[in-house]
Amino acid sequence: MTSNIERMAVAARELGVRVRPHAKTHKVPEIARLQLAAGATGITLAKVSEAEVFADAGIENVFLAYQVVAPAALERLVRLAGRAKLRCAVDSCAGAELLSRAAKDGGIELEVMLEIDLGIGRTGARAGAPACELAQRIADLPSLRLVGVYGFRGFAASADGPAAREAWGRAEGEALVSAAEDLRSIGLPITEVSAGSTPTALPAGSVPGVTEIRPGQYLFGCANVVAQGAMQAEQVALFAQATVISRPADDRAVVDAGSKTLSSDASWQPGRGFGYLASDPATLVMGLWEEHGVLRLGERSKGLRVGDRVSIVPNHVCSAINLHERLIGVRDDRIEVTWKIAARGRIE
Amino acid sequence: MTSNIERMAVAARELGVRVRPHAKTHKVPEIARLQLAAGATGITLAKVSEAEVFADAGIENVFLAYQVVAPAALERLVRLAGRAKLRCAVDSCAGAELLSRAAKDGGIELEVMLEIDLGIGRTGARAGAPACELAQRIADLPSLRLVGVYGFRGFAASADGPAAREAWGRAEGEALVSAAEDLRSIGLPITEVSAGSTPTALPAGSVPGVTEIRPGQYLFGCANVVAQGAMQAEQVALFAQATVISRPADDRAVVDAGSKTLSSDASWQPGRGFGYLASDPATLVMGLWEEHGVLRLGERSKGLRVGDRVSIVPNHVCSAINLHERLIGVRDDRIEVTWKIAARGRIE
Structure with missing residues (x-):
């Protein structure tokens, strides 16, 4: 784990981008501290209640x-902003108005990032005219300060080898830089361009104009990032310990x-089930x-x-960790x- | 929820089988008490650590x-048996020997049930000669008392309408009764025949010789049991409350x-995603x-x-509940x- 943190930190420094790890992967403040000590700018999270814990x-x-x-979440967000340096996300007028009103009522100003839809069919504003129009309306709202754009492009087409992943990640970075340029062209002072996830972070970060990457899974790896080639099997640093309880067939x-x-x-990767044995x-x-x-x-x-013990590499480290109360940190085979x-x- | 508990209790009484609900569905002792108050014999669980909580x-x-x-689990099991009436499962010689040794070392006797493989490719001994041979070896081990057989047949082929589900469930009951007969024929005093899950519990329980059913999901229902027709949509009693955060497309x-x-x-049911809106x-x-x-x-x-609030019926109630800290009980729209x-x- 510590070498994964270091490797990402070094690679990002070389590219000249900041790292803001997504801490949904681990949900452990002590680990976030290790990431910050290695040079991370801050962390990324999704929910307000997560941020309260950190x-x-x-x-x-x-x-x-x-x-x-x-x-209720807006109320907690505004309260939290009194003791933390928060940056928030918007992708709709209605949402921005709710955020603006909550910030205004709470007597605070919130930095916001406009999410750009990078084509995965989830959240985000469409780049070009829709994003510009929305950004202008956000900029006109009280108590919000639009500072940047961000996006998440997922990983689908990045699985076909290193060249495809590189191209996929670069396209992510380019789309965000271009969206930021659009907003600057209508006079908005966009300084932050935040990209990436573990498979795309470094290629996206290599695009000039991208200022920050937000990888999460790189910390531990899992069957999915290995299947995709985004990490090597030797880098995987999280295992579920299990016991064989039955041997019904050969x-x-x-x-x-x-x-x-x-x-x-x-x-x-189709046909790969739900994880694999670390030893095999x-x-x-x-x-x-x-x-x-x-x-x-x-x-x-x-x-x-x-009765035999085995170590299993789960498909998705973020979901697996969220099921457990504790992580056991092992170095050189010792807890x-x-x-x-x-x-x-x-x-x- | 209370009417689901009552409905299952009444149906089982009419069939003359005991109900031992699988409490992995809810993981809440207070709910188990409601099930026991409605006539359940006891509860079913998987892990020792669950049983400790109950x-x-x-x-x-x-x-x-x-x-x-x-x-470690055997040690906890033996300790727990000092304060609870436990019945345990075996499906292999190796496993039975471990259980026997732990019970012997702990100075206790454990009731055990032999799991019969009902064809789902999971645990269980094959019915017929393999099950008989294994059962005899279990019966010869110290500190174990083999009292019954149990099995789980899943739900796959029970989805094609009520007649198919009925047939599937009956076949489950018949396979277990037949396995019990095999063991009795070699002189083993088998008194318990435990079948079922929510989709199959009642048809399995209608087979003469089945003594107990172990439904879990019937308590709340979920998208899967509704998709299968094992429960009606109106019976569903668990919803995840969510908020619309983005409206990216029509x-x-x-x-x-x-x-x-x-x-x-x-x-x-293929193509049904991960849940549906209760209101639509x-x-x-x-x-x-x-x-x-x-x-x-x-x-x-x-x-x-x-900003709109919606209620979502998840695919699988047992997995969904395990992700949360609390359940909110609502009656007549009031908490x-x-x-x-x-x-x-x-x-x-």
Whole structure:
């Protein structure tokens, strides 16, 4: 884990972009501190309740890359802004008006980032005229200060080898830089251009004009980023410990880790099930029930017996961590630290 | 919820089978008490750590329908057996020997149930000669008392209408009764035959010789049991409350409930996404990210605006509840109770 943090920090420094790790991956303030110590600008989060947990632990520079619109959440956001340096997200007039009113009523000014839709069918304003029109209206609202643009392009087409991933990531950076230019051309003082996720962060960050990247999964890696080639299997730093509880067939073992341990997030690569054995990547978790993982055994694992311990690399590290109360930190095969996953389940 | 509890209790009474609800669905001791008050024999759970939480709350009659084999878990199991009436599961010689040794060392006797493989490719011994041979070896082990058989047949082929579900459930009951007969024929005193899950519980329970059913999801229902016709939409009693945070397109809204709220469990019915709006079942959660649910809007929901509140029926109630800290109990539109999901995340 520490070498993953260092590697990303060095690569970003070389590219001249700031790193603002997405802390939804780990939800652990102590880990955010390690990322900040390695040079991160601040952290990224989604929900206000997550940010409260990190602020309680003294981590106060947060980009909430999320549209906060519910009255209770807005109230908490404004209160939190009194003790943390928050930057918020908008992608609609209606949402910006709610945020503006809440900030005005609370007597504060909020920095906001306009989300640009990078084509994944989720949130974000369409680049070009719609984004410009919306940005102008945001800029005219009281108590908001529009400072930048951000986006998330996902990973779909970045799976076909390093060249495709590089191109996909660069396109993400270019789209955001271009959106920022559009807004500057109508006179808006855009200084922040925030891109990226683990698969695209570095290529996006290599585009001149991108100021910040927001990778999360790079910290631990998981089956999905390995399947995609965005990280090497040797870099994976998070494993679910499980025990073989049944050996019903020669090519099948059942472990006590199911969807409530690994999450049921699908593989980005069809036919890869829900994770693999760290000791034998040919052994896949092909079946998943709440408390059962059904392993299809590769040749090297046919000797597994009831009671044997195994380490599983889950498909999606962020979802898997959110299911647990604690992370056990191991260095050189010795337990070094136990961290409470303090922001687990904070979805408000 | 209370009417779902009552309905299952009445139906089981009419069939003459005991109900031992699977409490993994709710993980809330107070709800288990309501189920017991309605006549349930005891509860079913998977993990020892879950059972500890329920025992702490005074609920002590538990069938652990799960193979406990890890040394730490066996130690906790034996300790727990000192204060609770536990029944445990076995499906292998190796596992039974571990259980027997732990019970012997702890100076206790454990009731065990032999799991029969009902063809879903998970745990369980094959019926017929393999099950008989294994059962005999279990019966010969010290400190274990083999009292019954159990199984879980899943739901796959029970989705094609009521007749198919009825047939599927009956086949489950018949397979277990037949396995019990096999064991009795070699002289083993099998008294318990435990079947079922929500889709199959009642048809399985209608088979003479089945003594107990273990439904879980019936308590609340979810998109999957409704899609399958095992429950009616009107019976669904659990909803995730969410807020529309973005309206990026005419036919699309984004809500603040993603896989960390609903779970990413797949639909049993292809093309149904990850849940639906309670107010409009034609509006489906078709896209899911950790903190975003992307709704494909049906005609009735095209007017949804940023800030609107919606109620979502998740695909799988058991996984969804495990992601949260509390359940809010509502009756006649008023909040009546807040329950802590006390056994949330107990996977050991």
